[in-house]
Amino acid sequence: MFEIYQHISNYLVYSLLGLEKGTKLSMALEFFIYDTLKIFTLLTLIIFIISFIRSYFPIEKTREILSKNKAIALPLAAFLGVLTPFCSCSAVPMFIGFVEAGIPLSAAFTFLVASPMVNEIALGMLLSLFGLKIALVYLFFGVLVAIFSGFLIGKLDPKRLIESYVFEVKLGSQDIKNMTIKERIDYSVNNVKQILGKVWIYIVVAIFIGGFIHGYVPKDLVESIVKSGGFLAVPLATLIGIPLYSNSVGVLPVIQALISKGVPVGSALAFMMATTALSLPEFIILKQMMKPRLIAMFAAIVGVSIIVAGYLINFLFKTS
Amino acid sequence: MKRIQIISSSNCKNCELLYQVVSKIVEAKNIQASVEKVVDIKEVLKYGVMTTPLLVVDGKLKHYGSPIPAPQKIEELLMED
Numbered sequence: 415m416f417e418i419y420q421h422i423s424n425y426l427v428y429s430l431l432g433l434e435k436g437t438k439l440s441m442a443l444e445f446f447i448y449d450t451l452k453i454f455t456l457l458t459l460i461i462f463i464i465s466f467i468r469s470y471f472p473i474e475k476t477r478e479i480l481s482k483n484k485a486i487a488l489p490l491a492a493f494l495g496v497l498t499p500f501c502s503c504s505a506v507p508m509f510i511g512f513v514e515a516g517i518p519l520s521a522a523f524t525f526l527v528a529s530p531m532v533n534e535i536a537l538g539m540l541l542s543l544f545g546l547k548i549a550l551v552y553l554f555f556g557v558l559v560a561i562f563s564g565f566l567i568g569k570l571d572p573k574r575l576i577e578s579y580v581f582e583v584k585l586g587s588q589d590i591k592n593m594t595i596k597e598r599i600d601y602s603v604n605n606v607k608q609i610l611g612k613v614w615i616y617i618v619v620a621i622f623i624g625g626f627i628h629g630y631v632p633k634d635l636v637e638s639i640v641k642s643g644g645f646l647a648v649p650l651a652t653l654i655g656i657p658l659y660s661n662s663v664g665v666l667p668v669i670q671a672l673i674s675k676g677v678p679v680g681s682a683l684a685f686m687m688a689t690t691a692l693s694l695p696e697f698i699i700l701k702q703m704m705k706p707r708l709i710a711m712f713a714a715i716v717g718v719s720i721i722v723a724g725y726l727i728n729f730l731f732k733t734s
Numbered sequence: 735m736k737r738i739q740i741i742s743s744s745n746c747k748n749c750e751l752l753y754q755v756v757s758k759i760v761e762a763k764n765i766q767a768s769v770e771k772v773v774d775i776k777e778v779l780k781y782g783v784m785t786t787p788l789l790v791v792d793g794k795l796k797h798y799g800s801p802i803p804a805p806q807k808i809e810e811l812l813m814e815d
Binding site for chain 2: 472501502503504507508588605607609612695698702
């Protein structure tokens with residue numbers, strides 16, 4: 415499928431630039447051009463498909479389904495969170511909308527974790543760099559982390575730490591808009607454009623660095639670093655990921671290169687979960703309706719769940 | 735003179751983007767309108783939606799949520815009554 419890209423990169427490196435075959439530089443450059451073309455093609459396709467699916471699950475519909483199935487709201491919120499489009503800037507109105515519809519707070523928190531964590535850009539990067547198996551592992555553990563975190567926060571009586579206006583305001587009425595197929599396609603194309611517009615530069619730089627690691631960094635070196643401090647890799651990856659914004663999944667090509675040199679995959683997935691589910695800008699947004707203590711609890715619970723998930727994934731991949 | 739509002743619950747990237755695109759269109763097409771940014775959660779909820787940013791023209795909700803529409807579509811939304 416990507417043979418044409420191999421030809422293009424061969425042509426650019428050897429015919430147009432006239433580099434010698436077999437040198438480290440020409441191989442690295444060839445790899446860089448090929449990988450960039452391949453990753454962007456796959457990303458475009460995957461983000462488009464996932465956006466299209468997500469266009470069938472607007473937040474208004476999810477709210478309606480959850481409010482009608484309160485008994486199973488917790489797992490349902492995680493499942494629907496995966497399918498519902500989410501922007502952290504909408505976290506507050508979404509949360510209020512859920513509360514107003516009588517959805518349990520635990521389920522609202524579960525949604526708040528699942529929806530940004532399993533998103534189109536994260537899945538797009540995972541599928542194009544690591545393949546279906548790793549993407550499914552991420553999806554499964556993402557849902558698990560979301561359910562567990564929501565459940566635990568629900569047990570800690572979060573209501574006392576949420577501003578009282580959240581429980582008082584009334585949502586105006588708005589019909590769920592029914593999109594035509596053409597509108598869904600437009601929506602998905604726009605989403606691809608806006609997401610890639612934000613992250614393309616990170617991805618290109620990351621592929622470049624990844625190419626450098628592939629070509630120049632010896633495997634022994636990475637393995638010895640992992641051996642000496644490997645146990646801390648998961649919490650470290652999570653802690654680094656927490657303050658970063660979800661655009662940071664663009665750095666994934668670097669991580670992929672490290673994995674090919676011996677870094678365990680659980681650390682990479684923990685990093686991704688942390689960047690997407692938790693971020694400083696989101697904490698600032700949540701401060702509009704939550705006491706800092708609740709935000710700290712939220713971050714700690716989700717963070718620890720992610721670390722546990724990271725270790726579990728490492729364990730699974732070691733034994734299999 | 736039209737009154738265009740871009741409403742959001744926080745200052746986010748998509749809201750800023752919509753504000754800039756709308757301002758550009760208004761200027762380029764010489765539309766007689768005022769463009770203002772409103773950051774107020776209560777305004778968002780008044781329109782009964784849970785996703786931002788909102789594009790409101792003369793009190794009528796024209797668009798909500800991200801991704802924001804293509805510039806051409808936004809122009810249509812601004813022009814229609």
